[in-house]
Amino acid sequence: MTLDLSGIGVSRGTAIGRVVRMRHGDPEIYEQALAETAVENEVDRFRKALRRASEQLHAVRDAIPPGTPPDVAEFIDTHLLMLSDDLLSEVPVNIIRERRCNAEWALKLQRDALVAVFDQMDDPYLRTRRDDIDHVIRRVQHLLLGGDATSDALGRDLRGRIVVSDELSPADILMLHQRHAAGVVTETGGPLSHSAILARSLNLPAVMGVHHATRLLQDNEVVILDGATGMVLAGADRRLLAHYRRRQRDEQRRRRELLALREAPSRTLDGHPIALRANIELPEEIRAARQANADGVGLYRTEFFYIHRQKPAGEEEQLQNFRRVLRALKGKPLTIRTLDIGGDKDCSAAEVGLPGRNPALGLRAIRRCLRDVPGFKPQLRAVLRASASGPVRLMFPMLTSVPELENALALLEAVREELRAERKRFDPAMPVGAMIEVPAAALVAEAFAQRLDFLSIGTNDLIQYTLAIDRLDEEVNYLYDPLNPAVLRLVQMVIDAGHATGTPVAMCGEMAGDPRYTRLLLGMGLTEFSMPPAALLEVKRVVRNSRLEPLLERCRTLPGSEAEIHALVEELNRDL
Ligand code: PEP
Ligand code: MG
Numbered sequence: 001m002t003l004d005l006s007g008i009g010v011s012r013g014t015a016i017g018r019v020v021r022m023r024h025g026d027p028e029i030y031e032q033a034l035a036e037t038a039v040e041n042e043v044d045r046f047r048k049a050l051r052r053a054s055e056q057l058h059a060v061r062d063a064i065p066p067g068t069p070p071d072v073a074e075f076i077d078t079h080l081l082m083l084s085d086d087l088l089s090e091v092p093v094n095i096i097r098e099r100r101c102n103a104e105w106a107l108k109l110q111r112d113a114l115v116a117v118f119d120q121m122d123d124p125y126l127r128t129r130r131d132d133i134d135h136v137i138r139r140v141q142h143l144l145l146g147g148d149a150t151s152d153a154l155g156r157d158l159r160g161r162i163v164v165s166d167e168l169s170p171a172d173i174l175m176l177h178q179r180h181a182a183g184v185v186t187e188t189g190g191p192l193s194h195s196a197i198l199a200r201s202l203n204l205p206a207v208m209g210v211h212h213a214t215r216l217l218q219d220n221e222v223v224i225l226d227g228a229t230g231m232v233l234a235g236a237d238r239r240l241l242a243h244y245r246r247r248q249r250d251e252q253r254r255r256r257e258l259l260a261l262r263e264a265p266s267r268t269l270d271g272h273p274i275a276l277r278a279n280i281e282l283p284e285e286i287r288a289a290r291q292a293n294a295d296g297v298g299l300y301r302t303e304f305f306y307i308h309r310q311k312p313a314g315e316e317e318q319l320q321n322f323r324r325v326l327r328a329l330k331g332k333p334l335t336i337r338t339l340d341i342g343g344d345k346d347c348s349a350a351e352v353g354l355p356g357r358n359p360a361l362g363l364r365a366i367r368r369c370l371r372d373v374p375g376f377k378p379q380l381r382a383v384l385r386a387s388a389s390g391p392v393r394l395m396f397p398m399l400t401s402v403p404e405l406e407n408a409l410a411l412l413e414a415v416r417e418e419l420r421a422e423r424k425r426f427d428p429a430m431p432v433g434a435m436i437e438v439p440a441a442a443l444v445a446e447a448f449a450q451r452l453d454f455l456s457i458g459t460n461d462l463i464q465y466t467l468a469i470d471r472l473d474e475e476v477n478y479l480y481d482p483l484n485p486a487v488l489r490l491v492q493m494v495i496d497a498g499h500a501t502g503t504p505v506a507m508c509g510e511m512a513g514d515p516r517y518t519r520l521l522l523g524m525g526l527t528e529f530s531m532p533p534a535a536l537l538e539v540k541r542v543v544r545n546s547r548l549e550p551l552l553e554r555c556r557t558l559p560g561s562e563a564e565i566h567a568l569v570e571e572l573n574r575d576l
Contacts, residue, residue, distance in 0.1 A: 015227070016245065017223070019223055057076055060175075074310060166186065184206045186206075190473065280299070286325055297334045298531075316382075334392050335456070335530075338397065380394075384419055457505065484562065492558065505528065515538045519576075522551050522552075
């Protein structure tokens with residue numbers, strides 16, 4: 001019998017493989033009273049589980065392939081340190097002896113006590129450690145409960161395996177990719193989570209938001225995953241398997257055909273050049289950007305300098321990194337986005353501001369940076385200094401109003417002054433731009449454009465804030481629609497503001513990398529696109545098969561309803 005589950009396809013591609021489950025969720029734990037004679041055996045059992053957890057973490061750490069960002073190893077080191085701390089290794093032993101209870105329960109009591117202390121702390125950095133404690137304790141509890149092979153799935157070769165989990169962090173995605181997993185399925189998350197964005201950029205087929213996947217799918221059973229439609233199929237018969245294997249072969253052939261477009265110019269049939277740049281999250285992705293022959297980087301997310309680290313990367317580390325990326329780009333532009341931490345982005349090394357009541361509407365991105373000027377300056381200095389080594393562009397995220405933009409520009413000017421006084425080199429003409437991703441900024445885009453060298457539309461957040469949809473909440477993902485007329489009207493306003501002021505406008509949200517929307521965006525007047533490298537050649541194929549002039553004519557006035565816009569997009573794409 002087949003079991004057909006559905007979720008949200010967040011990273012395209014067909015994957016077929018055997019399931020490996022990885023659970024991070026809370027195990028069910030009950031208290032069991034022990035006979036006095038059983039107490040020391042229980043202490044032994046607890047210590048064995050601790051040792052095993054430590055071995056697992058060491059194995060994961062040792063197997064980190066070269067080139068993995070250092071924060072991944074640091075993240076694991078933090079867990080190892082916690083495991084050996086008396087609070088986790090000795091206090092539960094005392095509880096087992098005093099209460100004569102099972103080890104799982106002792107660990108649960110100690111976890112609850114620690115978490116209560118962390119929850120009362122005002123220090124935001126220490127508060128973020130609470131999640132680490134939870135992860136470590138869950139690992140030991142799973143082992144005590146007979147821990148299956150799944151909890152150390154990250155530590156082994158996963159060729160031909162589909163990893164099914166409740167949730168996966170960007171670091172997990174990176175490691176699963178390096179262990180050659182064929183695909184991933186998660187219970188939570190959506191297309192705009194950073195794990196999803198990373199999966200897309202690594203070409204790892206992924207489906208998220210599949211309710212109860214870790215319960216419904218069994219270890220070792222064969223599943224088919226369709227990362228485009230979000231389908232996950234278990235128990236397929238031979239005929240179905242053969243069908244999807246054929247599809248996999250077709251996809252491989254199509255990828256090869258796309259690769260042939262690598263050197264072809266990105267130009268419409270009527271001769272208009274269209275810039276296609278890459279979004280990268282991690283320096284490693286620069287390889288993929290080069291493989292796709294991107295016109296430089298249109299969005300370098302710099303959160304990895306701060307996430308899952310004990311201390312944020314300082315000026316020198318960031319500067320060296322920017323210089324390395326510039327060298328790899330061989331003269332093509334590098335658009336560095338300043339720190340966008342908070343909201344959906346984990347903030348383990350960012351020390352300003354509490355998580356807030358509603359992080360997406362709170363002290364996020366530029367708001368947070370302007371609150372913590374001493375913490376922000378090293379990054380601004382690093383970006384400016386990197387501009388002496390190649391074509392760097394600086395981009396501020398999440399600006400909301402002109403006064404806020406002016407504050408950011410004044411701070412940048414103060415940093416330029418500092419560097420001048422120190423006789424440090426930088427390009428005084430380094431272009432400075434902003435992401436337009438808050439509706440308020442889109443509505444006054446012309447005022448932004450007058451003060452800046454370029455704008456870049458961030459549709460991921462623009463859609464989230466316009467439609468009031470949490471981009472990570474799978475319950476409301478169905479409402480997420482880039483073709484919503486309100487969203488398109490804002491996008492059009494930003495493009496028009498660029499034309500009116502002679503300011504280049506790009507788009508770097510995920511919409512720019514979806515070939516279904518390429519013709520519509522061209523018709524709306526967009527000429528610069530930035531996207532995950534994996535999407536670039538597909539978008540180039542559409543650009544090269546389109547005539548710009550008729551598209552501009554057809555999209556001069558967009559229809560006002562969802563249905564009409566969807567119909568228009570279908571009409572535009574008919575011959576693709
Ligand atoms: C966006 O919001 O569209 C964007 C590109 O930024 P991020 O996804 O990093 O928030
Ligand atoms: Mg954004």
